[in-house]
Amino acid sequence: MHLVNSSGEFQLETMYGDEEQDRLLPDGCTTSLESSVVVExxxxxxxxxxxxxxxxxxxxxxxxxxxxxxxxxxxxxxxxLEVSEYRNPYVNLEKLYSLKNSTTRYKPIVNTPRLAVQVSSLHPDHLYDPKHHIYEPKFGTLSPPDKHLIVNPNTHTLVQFRTIDFGMEKCSLFLRLPPISASVPHGFHFDNNTVLDVCSLDIDQPIDTRVLTWAHRPRCKHDIGTFIARPGQEVPLISSGSSDSYTFPCKWGTLHAFEISCSAETPQCGIDIWSNEDAAWGMLSILYLAGVFIGLMLSMAGLAMYQFQTV
Structure with a gap:
């Protein structure tokens, strides 16, 4: 090696080249600039x-x-919430019944109205809450699902049904009254020669009784027929302009509302009756038909819907 004076400083420089230095170093060591630095x-x-x-x-x-x-x-x-969709609980039943296999035949079932409420032309802005019976037995307060039917020249009754059963989707209205001499739980008033008009209301959601008045009731969509009321009998709704019973489609999950009033034939009609679970008198009945009329179920009369199989 020799000393080299560069820029006023002495540096020690080897006389060997890089290759010679590499040969002199132990194995694995290198002095090249590319040598890696290990960082711990x-x-x-x-x-x-x-x-x-x-x-x-x-x-x-x-x-x-x-x-x-x-x-x-x-x-x-x-x-x-009142206009929320009814979710479909009947998944793929349409496909099942479309196979046209022989299915079990069911008797008519009864569906009572979800609402029966009155409005009066004498008080067009008065709110009439649905009337309920209240009982107070020893074990608590009870309010049974009794429905009140009142029709006179100034008072109309609005009823609303909801159909909930799959395959029971053709309906017909019926009215049954007790005999004049019958002993009913809450009394019964009936004027002879009473004919009732029934109008289908233009509403497909639950009737809001909080705002229901004579002046603000659902619009009458069209007259569908008349009842010729007879005490002690169950009578069908006769279609307007014909002598046949009125029927209409009633798909499951739909609402159907009607207004009952005195017919022009008997403008001074009068009927006042309660229906209850023990004696369901004086109420409309909706029958669900399977394309043909199946006999009436007199033992299940009242304001209700008879549902007949359609699949």
Whole structure:
């Protein structure tokens, strides 16, 4: 080696070239500029891992809370519950019955009205709440599903049914009254020669009794027929302009509302009767037909719907 004076400083320089230096160094060692530098990494602190996991969990929790809170806000702020869709519980039954196999035949079933309420032309802006009977036996207060039918020159009764059964989707209205001499739980008033008109109302959602008055009742869509009321008998609704019973389609999950009033034939008619579970008198009945008329079920008369099989 020799000394070299460069820029006023002495440097030690070997007389050997790079190749010779490499041969003189032990195996695995190198002095080239490309030699790798090994850096020893310190192990990650356990506390840092814990903190990172906590941050991740908190972030996920906040996101989940925001997601749930958003949908709760939507659910709780929804006001139009009365017009919500009826979800279909009958999945693929149409396909099942379309196979045209022989199916079990069922007798008619009864569906009572969900609502019966009165309005009066004498008080066009008066709110008439649906009337209910209240009993107070020893074991608590009871309010049975009794329905009140009142029709006179100034008072009309509005009734609404909901059909809920698959395959019972053709309907007919019937009215049954007790004999004049019958002993009924809540009295019975009937004027002779009473003929009642029935009008189909233009509404496909539940009637809101909180705003129901004579002046603000559903519009009459069209007259569908008349009842010739006879005490002690069950009579069908006769179609307007014919002598046949009136029938109409009533798909499951739909609502059907009607207004009952005195006919022009008997403008001074009068009827006042309660129906109840023990003696369901004085009520409309909707029969569900299977394309042909099946005999009346007199033992299940009243304001109700007889549902007949259609599949």
């Amino acid at each position: 990494r310190k192990p990650r602190s356990p506390m840092a891992v814990v903190i990172a996991l906590l941050i991740l969990l908190v972030t996920v929790d906040i996101g989940a809370c925001l997601y749930i809170g958003y949908y709760l806000h939507i659910a709780l702020s929804y006001q139009d």
